[in-house]
Amino acid sequence: MIRPEDLLHPTVAGLYCSPGDFYVDPVRPVDRAVITHGHADHARVGHGAVLATPQTLAIMEERYGENFTERRQASAYGETASHNGVEIRLIPAGHVLGSAQAVISWQGLTMTVSGDYKRRRDPTCVPFEPAPCHVFISEATFGLPVFTHPPDAEEIGRLVQSLGQFPHRAHLVGAYALGKAQRVIRLLREAGWDRPIYVHGAMERLNRLYQREGIDLGPLLPASGLGKDALGGEVVVAPPSAIQDRWARRFADPVTAFASGWMGVRARARQRGVELPLIISDHADWTELTDTFTELAADEYWITHGREEGLLRWCEINGRKGRALRLVGYDEEDDEAAGSDPGPEKAG
Structure with a gap:
């Protein structure tokens, strides 16, 4: 046997x-x-x-x-x-x-x-x-x-609702560079958001790869080279670390959001200073x-x-x-790259 x-x-x-x-x-x-x-x-x-x-x-x-x-x-x-x-x-x-x-x-x-x-x-x-x-x-x-995650469409609906409520504020969505960022973008497109979405430079290469694989992300623009108080009423997708960095200060009174299964834990959202937690895992x-x-x-x-x-x-x-089994070396959260460095990342 x-x-x-x-x-x-x-x-x-x-x-x-x-x-x-x-x-x-x-x-x-x-x-x-x-x-x-x-x-x-x-x-x-x-x-x-x-x-x-x-x-x-x-x-x-x-x-x-x-x-x-x-x-x-x-x-x-x-x-x-x-x-x-x-x-x-x-x-x-x-x-x-x-x-x-x-x-x-x-x-x-x-x-x-x-x-x-x-x-x-x-x-x-x-x-x-x-x-x-x-x-x-x-x-x-x-x-x-x-841990029982709500429907994705409901969470993206909350983001779209916030964009309507605060049309003069930029909405910065923290999302991990591989998988979560592209998923959030596609879900926004399905929710009817057809305006350009601005993305952090760390995501550009993987976004292009997804598009080469036939996944339509719609119009994307770089969130760089912008003046102070930029992108009021627009969506910016960036690594979670970037939305808490000096990089985020250029945007117009930003609403900070984070897409992760861990956003169902209120203490984690508060710890990160997240105004709009999105439970998307x-x-x-x-x-x-x-x-x-x-x-x-x-x-x-x-x-x-x-x-x-x-x-x-x-x-x-x-x-x-x-x-x-207790395997070691695997994180509980998936992939975060604050810049172009492809180092360890893990998300919810």
Whole structure:
């Protein structure tokens, strides 16, 4: 009888597949890596070989340069790659552009590494795809019942309402450079905001990449070279750190907003000085996590980088086998670049 630990187990470098001799989202340079998505705590530079979706490889090249790895292997959603008799199939995770779950199969055992994921609609990436497996390895960023995120359209509606109430104030929206910024822009477009949206320079390259991938962000303009008290009544999207920096002082009496699942915690919003908290997350909330567990009906659930205790208790109550994996090196929040530096970022 093959045990799950014979196929995947945690090491100091990350989750290791012994028979396949590769790691999934390793936290230090390794010979062979499978990368689930482009956020900096999962996609690191210096691996000998990287297997990922074409979009994730493009994101890594954009952020780290063309020499981010010695060898790259693009694997489209649904394709099967094989190494040392272990099959690897990438399927959509619904987190950001190109994000994937790694479905790993060997000698009749299938384990799915979710990476980061969410279940609600996102106009900038392919939705999460459930797949049968014996063991599902899940994130738990918002793994407590208190985290139930409202509909995205309602949160964007609050931003649009504020623009109408304060037409002379610039609205600065803090949003992480990969995934969240583009999602906020698309949601604004769907809400009817057709005016140019101004963006921080740190976001321009990734915005162009999204547009090359066919995601229409509408008219965007640089939020630079502007005079004092600029952009009253306009929307500016910037890294969260920038809206609290001297950079933000050039704008007209700015309304500071921040798009994150953590904005449901009032103390965090107050701590950041956020006037308009927007609860928009790229991670599954409690309901999405537990609905996913129920839908998959796996034999085991391994829970990592987040609040494992809540989901472990859910597994116990519902007669399912759960285990805290306790991988290190993954942040609770996704990707923030204050400038062009593609260093570690993590958002809600």
